[in-house]
Amino acid sequence: MSGGGSVVSVPVFAGVLCAGAAAWALAGGDQAARRARVVLAGGGPAVSTGPVRWERLVIGVRVRAARWREWGCLGVGLVVALAGGSVIPVVLGAAAVPLVRRWLRVRERERARTARAAEVVALCGAAVGELRAGAQPGQALTAAIRRTAAGPGGPGAAEAGVLAAAAFGGDVPGALRLAAGEPGAEGLAGMAACWRVSVDGGAGLAAGLDRLEGALRAERDRQESLRAQLAGARSTAVVLALLPLVGLLIGTGLGADPLRVLLHTPMGWGCLLGGGVLEALGLLWCRRIVRAGER
Numbered sequence: 609m610s611g612g613g614s615v616v617s618v619p620v621f622a623g624v625l626c627a628g629a630a631a632w633a634l635a636g637g638d639q640a641a642r643r644a645r646v647v648l649a650g651g652g653p654a655v656s657t658g659p660v661r662w663e664r665l666v667i668g669v670r671v672r673a674a675r676w677r678e679w680g681c682l683g684v685g686l687v688v689a690l691a692g693g694s695v696i697p698v699v700l701g702a703a704a705v706p707l708v709r710r711w712l713r714v715r716e717r718e719r720a721r722t723a724r725a726a727e728v729v730a731l732c733g734a735a736v737g738e739l740r741a742g743a744q745p746g747q748a749l750t751a752a753i754r755r756t757a758a759g760p761g762g763p764g765a766a767e768a769g770v771l772a773a774a775a776f777g778g779d780v781p782g783a784l785r786l787a788a789g790e791p792g793a794e795g796l797a798g799m800a801a802c803w804r805v806s807v808d809g810g811a812g813l814a815a816g817l818d819r820l821e822g823a824l825r826a827e828r829d830r831q832e833s834l835r836a837q838l839a840g841a842r843s844t845a846v847v848l849a850l851l852p853l854v855g856l857l858i859g860t861g862l863g864a865d866p867l868r869v870l871l872h873t874p875m876g877w878g879c880l881l882g883g884g885v886l887e888a889l890g891l892l893w894c895r896r897i898v899r900a901g902e903r
Contacts, residue, residue: 678709692867696880717791724792725828730756732799732821739814745807749774770796780807795824838898845894852883 685701
């Protein structure tokens, strides 16, 4: 009996380790990739191929990691199914794949929003540098956009519209306000106001953009400080979500065989259903608390 319990505990322990690694990666393991992307994307002009090549590599790694995270819950379900002799974990793991995919897409949009906000701050700083170097407003904005939009795909559709307006004497404030509609690019509306007042009214554009950059940078620092303060709450929620798996591991180690009870008895099915509902409600509650703190 003890030999069978030790044999069963090995796959369960492996499943718990896989779940813990997946939760760590979902909670913040991609911060290094995000920092690498920001550092590599912020350097050099668009004609430099080194940062672009490295950024493509980082993005490719992130895409593959996201796919592994999506299907990681199914892999854990297969391990638990082999350990417990039931198809219920496989079904639950397959049902969790679209939920994890949706959650990862939300996180990806948040990362894109943060990166775009950082690009707006860099755009203001680059434009100020070009203006103080003696460039005309249109030339300064064109050079600043080409310096800050040095990603693998080049500038996006909104940035391309601003670039065309600046290069060919179009409606630059209108193009900037249009580009400000994208998530994270709200600071471009302030840049459009500075352009309208300074270029059309004859005031100093460099001074206005300098003050705008300082305000946007301060706002970004406040948001980063808030995220750092809420990181502890998110980590606590992840740890609490993993506690049932730790309980299964402890029960298996003690020879209680909790997987057989949960997966092969009506009482176990009821406990599994109730525990899953309570787990989901707890995660939603923690998410609501974090969202309230962010607001």
